[in-house]
Amino acid sequence: MNPEDVIICRCSDVTLQDLYDLFEQGYETYEELKRIARVGMGPCQANTCGKMVQWEISKAFGIPLEEVDIRNTRPLTMGVKLSSIEAQADEE
Amino acid sequence: MKNSAQVVIIGGGISGCSIAYHLADEGVKDIVVIERHYLTSGATGRCGAGVRQQWGTKMNCMLAKKSVDFFENATEILRYDGDIEFKQEGYLIIASDAEETARFEKNVALQNSLDIPAKALDRQGALDIVSHLNPEEVHSATFCPTDGHLNPFTMTDAYYKAAKRLGVEFYTYTTVLDILTENGEVKGVVTDKGNIETANVINAAGGYSKDIGALAGIDIPIYSRNHEILVTEPVEKMQGPMVISFSKNIYCQQTPHGGFIMGRGDKNAPKGLDIGSNWGFLDAMSKTLKRLLPPLAELRVIRQWGGLYNMSPDSQPIIGGTKDLKGFYMACGFSGHGFMLAPMTGLLLAELMTGKTPTMPLEALSLERFDDAESFESEQSVV
Numbered sequence: 001m002n003p004e005d006v007i008i009c010r011c012s013d014v015t016l017q018d019l020y021d022l023f024e025q026g027y028e029t030y031e032e033l034k035r036i037a038r039v040g041m042g043p044c045q046a047n048t049c050g051k052m053v054q055w056e057i058s059k060a061f062g063i064p065l066e067e068v069d070i071r072n073t074r075p076l077t078m079g080v081k082l083s084s085i086e087a088q089a090d091e092e
Numbered sequence: 093m094k095n096s097a098q099v100v101i102i103g104g105g106i107s108g109c110s111i112a113y114h115l116a117d118e119g120v121k122d123i124v125v126i127e128r129h130y131l132t133s134g135a136t137g138r139c140g141a142g143v144r145q146q147w148g149t150k151m152n153c154m155l156a157k158k159s160v161d162f163f164e165n166a167t168e169i170l171r172y173d174g175d176i177e178f179k180q181e182g183y184l185i186i187a188s189d190a191e192e193t194a195r196f197e198k199n200v201a202l203q204n205s206l207d208i209p210a211k212a213l214d215r216q217g218a219l220d221i222v223s224h225l226n227p228e229e230v231h232s233a234t235f236c237p238t239d240g241h242l243n244p245f246t247m248t249d250a251y252y253k254a255a256k257r258l259g260v261e262f263y264t265y266t267t268v269l270d271i272l273t274e275n276g277e278v279k280g281v282v283t284d285k286g287n288i289e290t291a292n293v294i295n296a297a298g299g300y301s302k303d304i305g306a307l308a309g310i311d312i313p314i315y316s317r318n319h320e321i322l323v324t325e326p327v328e329k330m331q332g333p334m335v336i337s338f339s340k341n342i343y344c345q346q347t348p349h350g351g352f353i354m355g356r357g358d359k360n361a362p363k364g365l366d367i368g369s370n371w372g373f374l375d376a377m378s379k380t381l382k383r384l385l386p387p388l389a390e391l392r393v394i395r396q397w398g399g400l401y402n403m404s405p406d407s408q409p410i411i412g413g414t415k416d417l418k419g420f421y422m423a424c425g426f427s428g429h430g431f432m433l434a435p436m437t438g439l440l441l442a443e444l445m446t447g448k449t450p451t452m453p454l455e456a457l458s459l460e461r462f463d464d465a466e467s468f469e470s471e472q473s474v475v
Contacts, residue, residue: 032130035137035245036174038349043325043394075369079325079392086378086389 009049011042023060030054030071043079046071093263096289098122100281102268102304103296105136106244107423107430109251110438111294116258118442123260126283128267132248135298136431138399140321140343140355142334143432144183144239145208148199148473151408151456153206155436162435163242172250176243177348181332183239184221186230188339193232199473200234210236222335224387241345244431271308278419294421294441299365299400301424310417312410313462314425315363316400319355320373324391326350335385336475342380343475352391354381357475367398401428407471409433411440411457421445422459427474
């Protein structure tokens, strides 16, 4: 399958070919790829692309999958409206 | 890793990368940048991505104005193949009361005297620019149309690639363990990957600058504090400028990508290197946002994080050397604004280190200005 047609990150529209190009340029870790290509920065917070990017890093650089650093997980675990937080906020 | 260099820059944020580029551009050879994690992993990559020139001190205004001049042409100057996303749609600074309005009017006069095109607006003038502001929260405002947004990751990447083309070597995932000195001169840097002999070290370590100073025996009067920030899901464009208020403790802008970034400080947060996320931030931010910019409260938060402000006693940076240690230079204490001032940080240090007359006088940015506690003027326009 043509890597240009394989979508890795649906939130930020990053293809497998985009990843290959970035590997070529020297971006080799998840945190570096995230900051240049926005993988993992969208509404799904890498729940879709995280494992796939990890796998592609493993294949590209010959690093065992379990040794590839995955993203830093940040709150929140899912999108929450600010008005919902405000409604439940503690009084001053 | 090389075992000697002309200059070792500690810190791979935008300051370190800008300094590396400008030094190399001035013809300095043999420059090394050492970064503990990846480029932009510190405060640069955690910042609010804003660029403003509306300051209350002459030095900050001049640094910011000349930096914006650079950003406007950065893609061509640095021959960058990516997009730095410099969007000049202004900063709208909200005054909450008559006292703030009076202070801002003085600031605008100062800014105009330095060719910064800021203007004072009444409440209606502010609403004409951002219609979803709650009028009850606005006493007056100031607006500068050439302020705006810039992508911290790609802007740093642009400096990095340009510096690399000029021969600068970058060592990421490398930690500085010690700075060697002898008879009041810098002799070298010890890292976990090897030692580098050098006569010149630049401390551009952001939140960690005080610790780097201590390794060289220099006590820098700065401290770090966590500032938290969040981003929402991307939505259709609905806000051009950054909206900011010092008294309400908020800055909030929509990025070109569509998500809103908003942050605030917490004066009760402990000084130190913690960059954790707290629920109290979400509580406080949601309340402030709902009052000031009500429709934005209907957006979903998808991520929050923290980053370090590196505070100096007058909230202005320390840029320059020190009489106490030959070959030791500093670019620190930016007090939350190192990203937007980076072009001048790099240029000024490069000029200083190559014996040129600096583009602007550096006395007011020197470490020694703090020797006389009464002599410096503090910046008030800080979130």
